[in-house]
Amino acid sequence: MTYSQRLVNLLLGLAPIALALMLSTLVLIAAGAPPLEAYKHLLQGASESPAKIADVLVVWVPLVLCSVGLLFTFTAGLWNIGVEGQIIFGVIFATWVARDIYLPAILLLPLMILAGMIGGALWGLLAGALKVYGGIHEIFGGLGLNFIAMTTNIWLIAKPWRPELGATMQGTDPFPAAAWLPRLAGLRLSPVSLLLAVTAVVVVFFTLRGTLWGLQLKAIGKNARSAYLLGIATNRHMLLSFALCGALAGLAGVIQVSGVWGRDIPQISGGIGYLALLVTMLSGFRALGVAPVALFFAAIGVGAARLHLRMQLDPSLAGVLEGGLVLSVLLVAGLRTRLLISREG
C-alpha cells in the first residue's frame, strides 16, 4: 500500500469515532451542557476507583456473554433481537430455583446456572421456531417475545414473587445467601462471572473457526438455499444457534440476578440485550473484537451514571454515543466501499 493509501485508511478508520463524537457533542450542546466537562465526567466515572473499575467489569460480563452468543445467530444470518427476552427468561428460571429449591451453595449455584441457561435457550428456541415453522421474521418474533418476557417478569415480581415489605419496584426479596455468587471483597464483581465470560469468548471463537458446525452455520448465513441443497440441515442448525445464543443470554441473566443484584428486579435486563447487538455489529462480527468493544461500552455506561449525578444529564447519553458510533461505522464503511468502486471504475 502506498503512503497516501495508508493515510486514507487511517483517516477512514478514525472517522467514525470523530463522527460519533461530533454527534454527541451537538446533542450535549442542545441539552445545554458543556461537552468537555461531560466527557471528562464520563471518563472519570469509569476509572476513578477500584470500585468503579469493578463496576465496569460487572457490566462487561453480561454484555460479553450476550455478544458472543449473538455471533452464533449472526453467523447464521439471523437478527436475534430477542436476546433481551432471553436474558429475562434466564433470570426467571434462575430466580425460581433460588427461591424454591433449598440446597447448599455448591449445588445450588450450578443448578441456577443450568436453569438459567435452559430458560434462555427455550425462549431463544421459541423465537427460532416462530421463524422456521411460522415464517415470521426473527426481528418481529424476537421483539414481541421481548415485550412478553418483560411483562411476565414484572407480573412475577408484582404477584407471586411479591416482597414481604416495600414496593415492588424494588424487586423481590433478596435471595438466600446460598444463591449468591461469591464476590470479591466489598465489590459487586464475582470472579466466577469473569471466568465464565472469558470461557465463553474462547469457546465461541473456536467453535466458529474450527468446527464443521461453525462452517455450516457460516454457509447458512451466506446462502441458506445453497446450504440446504449441499445437504446441510439448515432448520436444525438455525434453531440450535438460537438456543445457544439464548443459553448464553440466560447465563448473563443468572449472573445479573445472582452475582450483581441478589434478587430479581423489573429492569433486570437493563437493555443489555440491545446493547449486545450493537457491540457485535461494531466488533465486525469477530469473537476477538467483542471483548474490547464491550469493555468500551461498559465503561461509557458506568461513566454515564456519574454524569447523571454530577450534571443532571440523562444517562442515555451513553446510548447516544454507542448508537452514534455504530451508525458512523456503517456509514463510513459504505463510503469506503463506494470510494473504492469509483476509483476502480
Added chain:
Amino acid sequence: MEITLLIRILSSVLADSSPLVIASMGETISERAGVINLSLDGSIMLSAMSGFAAAYLTGNVVWGFLAATMVGALIALLIAFASITLHQDQVAVGFVLTLLGAELANFLGGPFVRRPGPRVPHMPIPLLRDIPVVGEIFFRHDILVYASVVLIVVVWFWIFKTQAGLRLRGVGERPEAAFARGVNVNRLRYLYTVTGGALVGIAGAAYSLNVKLGWSEGHTLGNGWIALAIVIFGGWHPLRVAFGAYLFGALTSLGGILQRRIPGVPTQVFQAAPFALMILVLLFVSGGALERLLSLFPPRIRRVLREALRVAPPSALGRPFVTE
C-alpha cells in the same frame, strides 16, 4: 344504552388509531419503493418528543408538527442515503437508528417529561356532526384524524390510479425493468423513503400532541414495530394496511374495556397483548394458515381471493439497485 357505548368506542378507535394509520401509510409507500425503514419505533419516539418540545416551547402545535415532520424525514433520509447510495444493509442501519432515536428522545426529552402542553384543537364538522350514528363516529374529531382517513384514500389512489403510482410499484418490484424504461430508480426511492419518513414524523407528533398527550420516557414504545408488522399484515396494500391499523386499535380498546370490566387479570397481560397479537397476526399471514384457509374455497373463488389477499412483499424490497 349499548349502542351509545358502541358509538363512543368506534369513535375513539378512529381517533386513537390515527397515528398508527399515518405511520403505516408512510411505511407502505417507502416499502413499495423497495426501502424498509426499520427505525420506525425510534423515529416515532424522537419525532413525538421533538414535536412536543417544539410545541411546548412555542406554545403552538403547528411548530410542533413541523419539527416532528422534519425529524421523521431526516431519519428516513439517513436510511435512504445509507442504503441507496452506500449500499449498506437496510436492516442494520434501521435497527441502529431505532435505538439511537430512542436514546436521543430520552436524553433530550428530560426537561419535557410530564409537562402539560398544547394539543390539537377539536374540530367537529358543522352539519355533518349532527347526523345520527355516522356523524358521531366520523365527524367529531380534529383535523389530524380527518387527515388520516383522507391519507388512506390518497395513498390508495396514488398507487393504483396514477402513472406515478405505477412507477412506484415497478421500482419496488423490478428496478432493472423500471430503469430500462426510463425511470430514475434511485431518485424515486429517495423521494418515497423521505416522504414516508415525513409521514412517520407526523404520526409521532400525532401521539404526543393528540392521542397520548405529553412526553415521558418510552412514551410511544412499541408502536413503530406494530406499524411495521401491520404493513406486512396488510400485504402492502393501503386499504388492507389501514384495516390492520384499525383492527389493532379496536383490539387495544377492547383490551382496555375488558381490563376495567374483568378485575383480577393482571395489567401486564394487557400490556403484552398488542405484541402477542402482532406475532399471531404475522403467523397467520406468513405461516401456512392463509394457504390452508384459501384451500377451503373452490378454485375460481380461490384465485380471486388470492389476488385480493396477496401478501407477497415487493420483490425488490431491501435490495439496493445497482446499474452496470
Added chain:
Amino acid sequence: MTVRRFTPPLVLAREAMKVELRGIKKCFGTVRANDGISLTVEPGTIHGLLGENGAGKTTLMKVLSGFLSPDGGRVLLDGEETLFSSPAQAIEKGIGMLHQDPLDFPPLKVLDNFLFGRDSGFLQKRERARKEVLELSERFGFALDPETYVNTLTVGERQQLEIVRLLSLGVEVLIFDEPTTGISTPQKVTLFATLHRLAKEEGKSVIFVSHKLEEVLELCSEVAVLRRGKVAGEIAMPCTSEELVRLMFGQVITTRAADEVSLGEPVLELRELGVHTYRLDLSPASLLVRAGEVIGLAGLEGSGQRLLLRACAGLIKPSRGSLFLRGEDMSGKSYQKFLEAGGAYLPAGRLEEGLIPGLNLAEHFVLARRGRAPFFINWALARGDAGRKIEEFNIIGNPSTLVEGLSGGNQQRTLLALLPDSLPLLLLEHPTRGLDVESALWVWDRLLERREEGTAVLFTSTDLDEILERSDRILVFSGGKILQVLDASQTDLEQLGYLIGGKRG
C-alpha cells in the same frame, strides 16, 4: 432527428432506419467482450448475429440498445452519430431490445406493463391503452389479455407483450436476444412470422441474435458471425451451414459419441407420483429408470419438469403415489434422506442455489464431504484435499478463491467436483445453461463418464438440441402432465417443439 414520444394509436410514422456500428469496444475487467466490432443493418431486413455463448453478442446488443456504454467506437443512426446514456434514450431514438429474460414486471398485469413509463400524464389512461394493446395484438395474431398477470404468461407471450409495447413507442429497430429459448414450436412459428412481417411489411430493422445455426439460416437475409469478441465474418443468404460453422468455431467440433452402455438395475421408480402446489399440479406419473440411463425432461417453463425433478429429490412432498430409490421407498422422505440414499441434485442457479458466495473452494469441499466428518476441521488437510480436486476437475482457481470469482464454466466444474464419488442417481437442472460450447462439452463428458460407472441421469433443459442429442429417453411435459415418453432416436426437433407446446401451442 425527431424526438420519440407517445403518439396516438399505431404510430409507425417514422422512416425506416439504418444502423451502423463502427469499431465498438467493451471490456469487463480483463475480458474483452467486444473487440472492435463493425456492423451495418439495413432497414427492412432481418439481420442475424450468430455466435456461441460468450462470443460477445449480447454485450454488443446491450451497447446498441443503451444498456451499456462502449469503451470505444461509434453508433450511427441514418448516418448521424448518436450516444445513448440509457435504454430509455435508445427507445426514444427508436431502438428497442427484447431480452432473453424479458425485462417486464411479473407481479403486474399485462396492461400495467404496457402502461408503465409512458409519458401520458398524471392519471393512468387504461381504456385507451387497452384498446391499443388489443389492436396491436390482433394485427400480429397475438392473443394478449390485458387483465392477466404477467407471471402467468409463457415466455413466448411475454415476448409478444414486449413487441407490442415497443412498437407502440415507435421503435424502428428491434433486437431479439435468443428469443427461441424456452418457447414451443407453434410459438416459434408465430414469432418467425412476426419477424418477417416486422421487416417486410412494416419496414423495421430486425436484429436476430442467436447461437442456433438452423434458425439463422431459415430467418435471416444477412448474418454476422461473432467469435471471441470480434466479427469473424459476414455472409449474405443463402449460404451453407458449414460456412457458418467454420466462422463460428474456426474448426470442426466433434462431439464425443456416447458409448453404448448396457442398462443396469432399476435405480429410480415412480408409481403414480403426483405433486400438488398452489401454482401447478403435476398429474400422476409412472416411470422406471435404470442405471446408466439418461433421461431428458423437455417442456416449456412451468410445465412440470422441474416439479418432477424436485419431487424425485425429496425437495417437494408428493401428494400421491410413491417413489423408490434403489428399491427403497422414499415417498415423502426428506431431502437429507435422498442424499443419504445416493442421490444428488444440481440446481440451475449456480450462485443462487448451488454454491455459496462468500465461501471459498476449500470450504465448499469440506461442506460437501459425505459420511462421518470430524467435528474439528483440520484446515491444512482440507486445503490439500481441495487442491487435489481442483486439479482433477481443471478448475481455474485455488483453495482460497471465493466461488463468486469463478467464471460460469468453472462454477459448473466446481459443482460437479462437489458430487460424491459413487452416485446412483443424478438430477440436474439446466446443466449447460449459459456455458460456452467448450465448457458444455466438458460437462457432458463428465456426465457420460458417470453414466458408464452406472449413474442414472435425469436432466431438464430448454435446449431441445441438447435433449435430443444426450438423452436415451425423453419425457415431454406440458401443462403439468407427461404427454409422452419418447425414445430419443425416434423423434426430431420439430416434433419435440410441437409436443412441448401442448394444447396451448
